[in-house]
Every structure is written in C-alpha cells, then in structure tokens.
Amino acid sequence: MALKFEVLGRFNRARAAQLTLPHYLCQTPLFMPVGTQGTIKGLTKNQLEEIGCQIILGNTYHLALRPTSELIDELGGLHKFMNWPRALLTDSGGFQMVSLLHLADITEKGVTFQSPVDGKPMLLTPEESIQIQNRIGADIIMALDDVVRTTITGPRIEEAMYRTLRWIDRCIAGIYVSEVWLNVICLGGEDKDSFWRVVAQCTAALPEDKPRYVMGVGYPLDIVVCSALGADMYDCVYPTRTARFGTALVPEGVLKLKHQAMANDIRPIDPMCECMVCKNYTRAYIHCLVTKDAMGSQLLSYHNLYYMMKLSRDLHSSIVEGRFPEFVCKFLQTMFPKGDVPEWVCNAMEVAGIDISSCCREMRFDVDKSSTL
Amino acid sequence: MKFAVKKGWSNGRARSGVLQLGSCPFPIQTPALLLTTRKGLPPFTSPDLLTSSLPSPDSHLLQFSPLHFLEGISPKTISNIGGLHQMLSLHQHIFAAVPRDSIIALPEHDSTNKYGASFQTPGGRLLIKPAEYVELVSSMKPDFWVTLADEVPAWVSNKRNRTSVDRTLRWLDDCLSLNKESTTIFGSIVGGSSIEERHRCAQEVAQRNVSGYWIGGFGLGESMDERAALLTAVTDNLPEDMPRHVSGLGLPEEVLQGVAAGIDLFDSTYVYHLTLGGFALTFPLERNKGENADYQLSDSGGDGMKINLKATVYRKDTSPIVESCICFTCQNHTKAYLNHLFNVHEMLAQTLLEIHNTHHYLGFFCSIRKAIEEGKFEQFRRNFVESRRDRLFAAASSA
Numbered sequence: 001m002a003l004k005f006e007v008l009g010r011f012n013r014a015r016a017a018q019l020t021l022p023h024y025l026c027q028t029p030l031f032m033p034v035g036t037q038g039t040i041k042g043l044t045k046n047q048l049e050e051i052g053c054q055i056i057l058g059n060t061y062h063l064a065l066r067p068t069s070e071l072i073d074e075l076g077g078l079h080k081f082m083n084w085p086r087a088l089l090t091d092s093g094g095f096q097m098v099s100l101l102h103l104a105d106i107t108e109k110g111v112t113f114q115s116p117v118d119g120k121p122m123l124l125t126p127e128e129s130i131q132i133q134n135r136i137g138a139d140i141i142m143a144l145d146d147v148v149r150t151t152i153t154g155p156r157i158e159e160a161m162y163r164t165l166r167w168i169d170r171c172i173a174g175i176y177v178s179e180v181w182l183n184v185i186c187l188g189g190e191d192k193d194s195f196w197r198v199v200a201q202c203t204a205a206l207p208e209d210k211p212r213y214v215m216g217v218g219y220p221l222d223i224v225v226c227s228a229l230g231a232d233m234y235d236c237v238y239p240t241r242t243a244r245f246g247t248a249l250v251p252e253g254v255l256k257l258k259h260q261a262m263a264n265d266i267r268p269i270d271p272m273c274e275c276m277v278c279k280n281y282t283r284a285y286i287h288c289l290v291t292k293d294a295m296g297s298q299l300l301s302y303h304n305l306y307y308m309m310k311l312s313r314d315l316h317s318s319i320v321e322g323r324f325p326e327f328v329c330k331f332l333q334t335m336f337p338k339g340d341v342p343e344w345v346c347n348a349m350e351v352a353g354i355d356i357s358s359c360c361r362e363m364r365f366d367v368d369k370s371s372t373l
Numbered sequence: 374m375k376f377a378v379k380k381g382w383s384n385g386r387a388r389s390g391v392l393q394l395g396s397c398p399f400p401i402q403t404p405a406l407l408l409t410t411r412k413g414l415p416p417f418t419s420p421d422l423l424t425s426s427l428p429s430p431d432s433h434l435l436q437f438s439p440l441h442f443l444e445g446i447s448p449k450t451i452s453n454i455g456g457l458h459q460m461l462s463l464h465q466h467i468f469a470a471v472p473r474d475s476i477i478a479l480p481e482h483d484s485t486n487k488y489g490a491s492f493q494t495p496g497g498r499l500l501i502k503p504a505e506y507v508e509l510v511s512s513m514k515p516d517f518w519v520t521l522a523d524e525v526p527a528w529v530s531n532k533r534n535r536t537s538v539d540r541t542l543r544w545l546d547d548c549l550s551l552n553k554e555s556t557t558i559f560g561s562i563v564g565g566s567s568i569e570e571r572h573r574c575a576q577e578v579a580q581r582n583v584s585g586y587w588i589g590g591f592g593l594g595e596s597m598d599e600r601a602a603l604l605t606a607v608t609d610n611l612p613e614d615m616p617r618h619v620s621g622l623g624l625p626e627e628v629l630q631g632v633a634a635g636i637d638l639f640d641s642t643y644v645y646h647l648t649l650g651g652f653a654l655t656f657p658l659e660r661n662k663g664e665n666a667d668y669q670l671s672d673s674g675g676d677g678m679k680i681n682l683k684a685t686v687y688r689k690d691t692s693p694i695v696e697s698c699i700c701f702t703c704q705n706h707t708k709a710y711l712n713h714l715f716n717v718h719e720m721l722a723q724t725l726l727e728i729h730n731t732h733h734y735l736g737f738f739c740s741i742r743k744a745i746e747e748g749k750f751e752q753f754r755r756n757f758v759e760s761r762r763d764r765l766f767a768a769a770s771s772a
Contacts, residue, residue: 037713037714037717037719038710038713038714038717039714039719039721040721041719041720041721042417042419042719042720042721042724043721044422044701044705044721044724044725045705046425046701046705047419047421047422062717066713066716066717067688067709067712067713067716071688071689071709074689075689075691075707075709076691081707081709081710081713082710083705083706083710263445263446263447263450264447264449264450264453266450266453266454276420276421279462280420280461280462281460281461281462282454282460284446284450284454285412285446285454285460285461287445287446288412288442288444288445288446289412289445292444292445292495293411293412293416294416294417294720294723295411295412295414295415295416295417295419297720298417298419298720298724299419302419
C-alpha cells in the first residue's frame with residue numbers, strides 16, 4: 001500500500017504536498033466535499049471529476065444505517081458501490097452519534113447510544129468503528145475519538161485526550177490499521193480567536209511528515225488561514241448546504257441569489273469563475289430557480305464545489321510556485337476591499353509569518369501614525 | 374421552420390417527417406418527443422448532462438410554459454439577457470412555448486373568461502390575456518409557440534365547449550395580429566369531447582396563416598376509447614404537410630394512438646411522473662425481443678414496462694436498470710446504488726433516473742419511426758399493446 005505524503009513546497013508553516021492514496025494521487029492543501037450518504041447532493045461522479053474533487057468524505061454513521069456496511073462490503077466496497085474512481089475518506093461515526101442521537105454517551109468502552117431503528121441500547125467501540133469502516137473500504141479511515149467541545153475547560157478535556165489516545169492504541173493493537181498516519185484536529189463551536197490558536201498549536205506540535213486534517217472547516221477564509229498555519233486537509237458541508245439555501249461562494253465572500261436585487265442582474269455569479277454555471281448562466285436566471293426548483297441547488301452546488309476545488313488548487317500551486325504570501329494578500333484584498341480584515345486573521349497571519357499589511361487599512365494607519373512621531 | 378412529410382413512408386395516417394427549426398443545426402425526425410422542462414431546463418437533469426448524456430438531436434426538443442417565468446424573472450430581464458436560448462445557454466436546442474404543461478401550469482376552465490385563460494400554478498391562479506401572452510413570448514424568442522387556448526375537460530356542457538372553441542379562435546386571431554415579429558406560430562385547436570366541435574375548430578384553424586397546429590384539450594378526462602375519433606376529427610381537417618403537436622398524450626399507448634391519428638410532436642409528462650415515483654422504464658425497445666424474466670415482476674412492483682427501484686428486491690442488485698441500455702446511468706450505476714439513493718431521499722436518484730427514463734422513451738420514439746418507415750406501424754402498435762397485456766396477465770397470475 002503506497003501511502004505517501006511528500007512535501008513539494010513550503011512557505012514558513014504552510015506546505016504544499018502530494019498525498020498518494022490507493023485510489024488517487026492528491027495534492028494538498030485540499031478540500032474534501034462531504035458525500036454523507038454515498039453521494040454529493042445531486043452531482044454525478046463525472047461532474048465531481050470535472051470539478052476536480054480528489055477525496056470525498058463519507059459519513060460512517062449514515063452509511064452504517066443505510067445501506068449498512070455489510071451490504072457495501074458485499075457489493076465490493078463504497079468505491080464500487082458509488083462508482084467513484086478517486087479517493088474516499090470515512091469518519092469514525094462518533095461525532096454524528098453524539099450530535100444526532102438522543103441519550104448518546106461516551107464511556108471508556110466506547111459510545112453508548114439508543115439504536116435509531118428500535119431504541120435498543122447499543123455500543124460503538126473503537127474496534128467496531130474500524131471494522132465498519134474497513135467494510136466500507138475507504139482510502140483513509142478514522143479512529144473513534146472522545147468528542148468534546150473545545151470551549152469546555154477542566155478535567156474533561158484531559159480525560160478526552162487520554163481516552164482518545166487509548167482508543168487509538170486499541171485500533172492499532174488489533175489488526176485494524178497499520179499505523180496512525182494522519183493527524184486530525186477536531187473543532188466545533190468555538191470563536192474564531194480560539195479556533196486559529198488551537199490549529200496553530202496543533203500544527204506546531206504535530207510531526208511534519210504526516211498530513212494534518214482539520215475536520216469541519218469550512219469557510220474559504222478559514223481554509224486559507226489554516227493552510228498558512230500548516231494544515232493540509234479540510235472537509236465541510238458548508239459549500240453544498242449553503243447552495244441549497246441559495247447562497248453562492250464568490251471571491252468577495254458570498255452572493256445571496258435569493259435577494260430581489262438578483263432578479264434583474266444579468267451578470268454571472270462570478271465573472272472570473274470558469275465553471276459551467278458561471279460560463280452559461282446569469283444571476284437573474286439562478287435567482288428564479290433557487291428555493292423553488294431543485295435545479296437551482298444543483299447548479300449552485302456545482303459552482304460552490306468548483307470554487308472550493310479551485311481554492312485548493314490555488315493554495316497548492318501558489319505554495320509550490322513560491323508566491324503564497326501574494327496569493328494570501330490578493331485573497332484578503334478581494335474579500336475585504338475596505339481593508340477591514342478581522343483581527344483574528346491578522347493575528348493568525350502574524351504567527352504564520354505572512355505579511356498582510358497591504359490588505360489591512362488599520363495596520364497601514366498605524367504605520368502612518370508611527371512615522372509622524 | 375421547415376417541415377416535410379416523407380413521401381411513401383406512411384402507414385395509414387401515421388407519417389414520418391423531418392422538422393428543421395432555426396436554432397438546431399440538425400434536422401429532427403418525427404414523430405418526436407418534446408422533453409418536459411421547468412423554466413426551460415429539465416426538472417432534474419442539469420444542462421451539461423442534458424447535452425452530454427442524452428442522444429442528439431432527439432433530446433433537443435424542449436417544451437416549456439412561459440407561465441413558469443412569471444414569478445421570479447421579468448420579461449424585460451429575459452429580453453435583456455437575449456431570450457431563452459441565451460438565458461439557458463442551449464443554443465442548439467428547440468424551445469416550444471406551450472402555456473399548459475400538465476404539471477405546474479394546469480388550465481382552470483372555471484376561471485377562464487372572455488378576457489383570458491386561467492391557469493393554476495404554484496404561485497396561485499393566473500389569468501393571462503392574449504396581449505400579455507404575446508409580450509411574454511416575444512421576450513423569450515422560442516423557436517415556436519402555440520396560441521392561447523381555452524381548454525376544457527371532457528365533462529363540460531356543450532355550451533361551455535362551444536364557447537371554448539369560439540374563444541380559442543378569437544385568441545388565435547388576436548395572437549396573430551399582435552405578433553409583430555415573424556415568429557413561428559402553431560394554431561391551437563380545442564373542442565373537448567365533441568366530434569362536431571373538433572371538426573369546426575380544426576377547419577377554422579386550418580384557414581389561418583400558421584406554421585403548424587397544436588391540439589389541446591386532451592388528457593383532461595376523456596377516455597382513450599373516445600379519444601381516437603376526436604383525434605382523427607381534427608387531423609383529417611388539417612393539411613398534410615404541416616406539423617401537428619399534441620399535449621396530454623403521455624403514456625406509450627397514448628402516443629401510439631396519437632401517431633396512428635397523424636400526430637408528429639408529443640409533449641409528455643410520463644418521464645417526470647415515473648422519475649418522481651422511482652420507476653425506471655424497462656420495456657424492450659426492439660420488437661420480438663425480451664419476453665424474458667417476466668415471471669419476477671410481481672416481486673418488484675413492476676409490470677413489464679417499468680420497475681420500482683425502491684423495491685427491496687433491488688437492494689443488492691448490481692446490474693444496471695437495462696442491460697443493453699447505453700445511457701449514462703446504465704453505463705455507470707447499478708440498481709443497488711439507485712435503490713439506496715431513493716431510500717435515503719438523495720437528489721442524485723432523480724437525476725440518474727430521469728436520464729435513463731428520457732433516454733429510454735426517446736428510444737421508444739425511435740422505434741416508432743423505424744416501424745413507420747418499414748411500413749409496419751400498425752403491427753408494431755398491436756404487438757406493443759398485446760405484449761403489455763400479456764405481461765400484466767403474467768404478473769397478475771404469478772402473484
């Protein structure tokens with residue numbers, strides 16, 4: 001099994017790499033769309049390939065429920081079932097259980113919960129999570145983790161950390177995984193200031209030669225910041241979910257196609273975007289589709305995912321080609337034309353060693369001030 | 374627009390023809406199917422898939438209702454964009470504007486009055502007058518459009534039916550005189566379930582300066598038996614060499630009935646309704662073939678024409694919907710995957726199924742054309758209807 005992570009370029013903490021997986025040769029930083037139930041909302045495998053998706057995430061919890069991991073295994077694994085020729089990653093199932101299920105609880109044995117089918121008490125152990133994932137057959141699988149909110153304090157965090165380590169050992173000790181190969185940073189619900197600090201601390205402490213995957217991220221801005229801090233992989237439902245609400249991702253931020261102002265706007269969603277949707281359709285037409293016709297969310301999902309994959313490609317190539325700081329500055333200038341880059345981004349970029357003074361009016365203002373003294 | 378009936382290739386009233394319309398560089402063979410759309414695009418098949426995964430030029434005929442656009446985008450904006458072809462970026466497709474679409478723009482004969490036709494839409498009840506209709510259509514620039522009609526169901530009184538013919542003729546004349554640009558117009562023919570009124574309307578419309586005929590008022594409560602005579606009452610009064618388009622004849626048997634009466638173009642919601650329900654078309658497209666595996670029909674909820682992909686019997690079925698089908702769905706996906714997608718209510722299920730069903734139904738029309746050209750249409754029709762009956766019988770008796 002030729003699993004490889006090879007760094008091709010750097011800028012301070014940021015890295016661009018080649019990730020060799022059994023089904024695909026990937027380039028990081030990369031964004032992974034979430035195909036919860038073995039599909040990405042309304043898009044065919046050909047469209048996903050066109051858009052440039054490299055790895056798709058499947059949710060173990062949902063797939064284990066329907067159509068069940070045993071059936072997937074019997075039919076040759078998830079790749080064959082979906083007919084997805086590139087890479088797949090499955091999560092452990094723990095997060096969904098804890099967030100979706102009533103009365104889910106975490107003990108040393110694993111996650112106890114009530115079966116959503118018949119209410120029987122059930123237990124998902126780390127070993128079993130791995131067994132389920134092995135049946136599904138993704139390129140990358142995840143160890144069960146003791147999920148806690150990063151905003152809580154006190155002994156529960158330490159308990160969670162040590163328990164997760166013990167669980168990882170249980171996974172490795174069995175014949176389940178060959179090694180801990182990926183480092184995962186899990187977050188949820190914290191404010192942006194804590195968020196970047198946690199990522200920064202983790203990337204500083206984690207080994208260089210293994211990929212860092214920040215789960216549940218996210219917004220394009222967050223991905224740029226995390227990449228600057230040294231993370232490599234991301235997943236989030238945001239691009240496809242927001243498409244269903246009529247929101248398109250654009251370099252300036254977001255475009256809400258539902259708004260009345262869009263009804264007469266005959267420009268494309270993003271004039272610079274090369275995707276099928278932007279090359280062929282106007283905001284006015286998409287406006288008349290969104291929230292009323294399924295086609296509206298299909299077209300927006302297509303565009304939003306294209307945007308995220310382009311962002312991934314741009315991050316990779318700008319680092320490899322030695323122009324990462326320029327890319328970051330251009331990104332921030334487009335998103336914050338008035339120079340109002342949020343403070344947390346400025347702080348994070350300082351730690352990442354990227355000079356974004358040209359993007360921040362406040363910083364320029366400070367510089368002016370100091371020069372008059 | 375150019376339309377010609379291929380001489381020497383008719384079977385009774387059934388005829389084989391060729392249609393050439395501005396936008397589409399390829400001639401369209403008739404009898405042909407117009408695909409249902411929602412605001413110009415298929416309900417579930419995105420435009421890139423429409424052009425890449427469906428046969429050309431068969432899949433280039435699209436029917437749309439101008440009324441779909443009334444909520445959400447103004448005629449002026451559509452004009453500014455440059456019309457329908459530009460707005461939908463489907464420059465080689467043929468758009469036919471028909472107010473009624475049998476799914477979300479249904480004629481409301483009770484509210485129709487002398488000023489305009491009433492339709493029930495998701496946005497509420499709409500009354501559209503000839504002048505508004507012509508304005509709407511001219512901003513969209515479809516390849517052809519049908520004049521505003523007062524369609525009534527089969528059970529209305531004779532008086533109401535007569536009124537509907539009078540109104541439809543008056544609106545036809547209004548549309549013709551209001552039409553400033555030289556566009557291709559199909560005259561609308563109604564008449565409900567009265568042979569006399571159908572005669573009268575057809576004869577009147579045949580005298581107008583139109584490029585083709587749209588036959589409405591079907592699929593609104595009449596039985597298949599009474600329809601045959603009503604159809605020929607119309608087509609017998611129309612010139613040979615002009616295209617005839619009918620709405621409301623969706624099922625395969627109804628299409629065959631229409632072809633037998635001399636109809637060239639059909640818009641049908643059959644594929645849409647099948648797709649929504651999770652049904653996949655499987656009937657054999659080649660004659661004398663495929664009387665196989667019928668004995669399993671009762672398990673699958675199918676009937677020899679179609680299968681229900683939601684049925685549990687397909688949970689582990691790794692075969693495509695139809696083994697010999699070359700559509701994207703059959704070439705790439707299994708019944709098991711589709712079964713899963715339907716069970717978890719994923720949109721991809723409908724996209725994949727609409728592609729297959731459209732492909733299959735277009736194949737059916739291809740078979741019809743072939744049968745006409747071989748001089749065997751009546752036999753083809755008989756075989757189709759009889760084998761359907763046989764399969765149903767087999768399914769029922771093995772249940």
